[in-house]
Each structure stands twice: as C-alpha cells, then as structure tokens.
Amino acid sequence: MRRDVFQAIADPTRRSIIGLLAMQTLTLNAVAENYTISRPAISKHIKVLEECGLIEIKQEGRERYCKAKLDKLNEVNDWITQYKQFWETKLDALGDYLKSIQDQNVTKTT
Template identity: 60%
Template sequence: MRRDVFQAIADPTRRQIIGMLAAEQMNLNAIADKFDVSRPAISKHIKILTECGLISIKQEGRERYCRPNYKKLKEVSIWVEQYRKFWNAKLDDLENFLALDNDK
C-alpha cells in the first residue's frame, strides 16, 4: 500500500513519535516504552512512518535506531505554510475592516 506523509501525520501517536525523534534518535524499544500501548501497535506506527519516508531506521549492532527524515517533513511544512499565509491575510483584512468600522 502506498502511503503519504499526510496519512501518517493524521494519527496522534505517529505525530508524538515524530516529535520525540526530532529531539533525539531512539531505538524501537525506547519509543515503545514511552507509550501505554502494545509493542506490536508501536511497530505498526513505525512501519507506517517508515513506508511514507518520515523516518528511517538504521541498524547499529543489535539495535535499530529511528530518526526523522526532515526532507519529507518539509512537505508538510510547505503545505501548512500556504494555509498560514491565507489565514493571516484574511485575519488582516478582518482587522482592517473592524478598524474602519470603529473609526465611524
């Protein structure tokens, strides 16, 4: 199944995992220990994040470490930015309208 970054970030657990990995790379067990769900459930979240390219896993000895892929996260940032600009413009227009209304 082809997944994209927006499907991945739709889930709050996956967003939390990305947030944790932004602070430091972690092994799979350390990630699972941070959640009150089963390890298989966390493994499924990790798999989805990996499939869409938001994280990568690197084998170091017997441990597998996860780290974020900032290039893929930038896709999300670019998409959000267009809506930030749109809403800022709309709110500025509203502010100007209200200021004109108060001047009467």
C-alpha cells in the same frame, strides 16, 4: 500501500514518536518503552512513519535503530504556509473593515 506525510502526522501517537526520535536515535524497543500500547501497535506506527519517509531504520547487529528524517515535514510546512498567507490576508482585510466602521461611528457621534 502509498502513504504520505499527512497520513503519518494525523495520529497523535505517531506525532509523539516523531518528537521522541527528533531528539535522539533509538532502538525499536526503546521507542516502545515510552508508550503503554503494545509492541505490535508501536511497530505498526513505526512502519507507517518509515513508509512516509519520516524515519529510517538501520540494522546494527541484532538491534534496529530508528532515526528521524524531518526534512519530509517541509511538505506540511509548505501546505500550512499557503493557508496561513490566505488567512492573514483575510483577517487583515477584516481588521481594516472593522476599523473603518469604528472610525465612521466615532465621526457620527462627535
């Protein structure tokens, strides 16, 4: 199944896991210890994050270590930036319009 970064960050548990792994590389068991949900549920979240390219898993002996790869979040930043610019332009225009109305009202009352 093809997954993207937006699907990964749609879930609050996965966002929390990303935050946890952003601070340090952890084993799968260490990640699971931070949550009250089952180990298989954590494994499913980890799998989605790996498929989306937000984490990488390396086998070292018997342990599997999870490491965050946060550069994939640039896709989200780029998407948000375009809408941020759009809304800033719209809100600036609204601010200008409201100021012109206020100025007109002040002129009429004086």
